[in-house]
Amino acid sequence: MYVKNRMTKEVYAVNPEVSLYDVLKILEDHNFDGIPVVDEGKVVGVVDEKTIMREFCACCALQNQEAGIDTDMPIPFASTKVAIEPDKRRIAHFLHRRNVSEVLRPEQQVLVINADEPIEQASYLMFRHEVDLLPVVDADNQLVGILTKGDVLRVFDEILGYGPKGGDRVTCAVPDVLSRLADITGLMGKNGIKVETIVSAPSRFASTNMVILKVEKGKGLETEKILEQNGFKIL
Helix, strand or coil: CEHHHCCECCCCCECCCCEHHHHHHHHHHHCCCCEEEEECCEEEEEECHHHHHHHHHHHHHHHHHHCCCCCCCCCCCCCCCCCCHHHHHHHHHHHHHCEHHHCCCCCCCCCCEECCCEHHHHHHHHHHHCCCEEEEECCCCCEEEEEEHHHHHHHHHHHHCCCCCCCEEEEEEEECCCHHHHHHHHHHHHCCCCEEEEEEEECCCCCEEEEEEEECCCCHHHHHHHHHHCCCEEC
16 A cells, blocks of 8 residues: 555645745644645655744743743643634734745755555654645655545555444454464454454564454454364454
8 A cells, every 4th residue: 555545736836935824824723743844846855833933932931031920831732723812812923924935944854655565664653753744746856645544544444454344353462483373364264253454563572473353343253263174362
């Protein structure tokens, strides 16, 4: 499965001169995790609510320090959705006066992913760099979509076959021998049990894999019994 199969193709993007106020309005109106920033066709960063609020807090701290106010006092909000009217007014004033370029950090690597990369690569980048959104580019480095952490989690859910719909899940320990997966699917076929998904992953124990099967609904107990009778340990 590739990034291009899961990305959102209709993308909002902003240029570095857009005000932070306009960015936050787009984020909240569309419930976006973030927005790619594009300059002359090239992705130069991503701006999100967390980045904007971090900049606002830094600005407040500097102003407080210059005014001789205790800078250890906690900021009384965690996001733009605040109930304290004076703070809302202060935030709006700050957002109108700043633009996107002021919150981008040129020294930081701009994380993007190619549309033809496997979805696992996107998951790895998000986990390693702690980001919630990746701009997707084509072979010419032009923005063609975005991939969010939610998109990756949906793939994870489908592969493991958990979701509210579908059948029963069975997890067993399997010696790290490739033919054992064929043995499992063969046993299911022999007993007329439909396998909807099957996933194998390394376990905590050496030379042992954990196999998760999703079989048709109502066949979970029968599947466990068949596997146990054939030497598989149910987890």
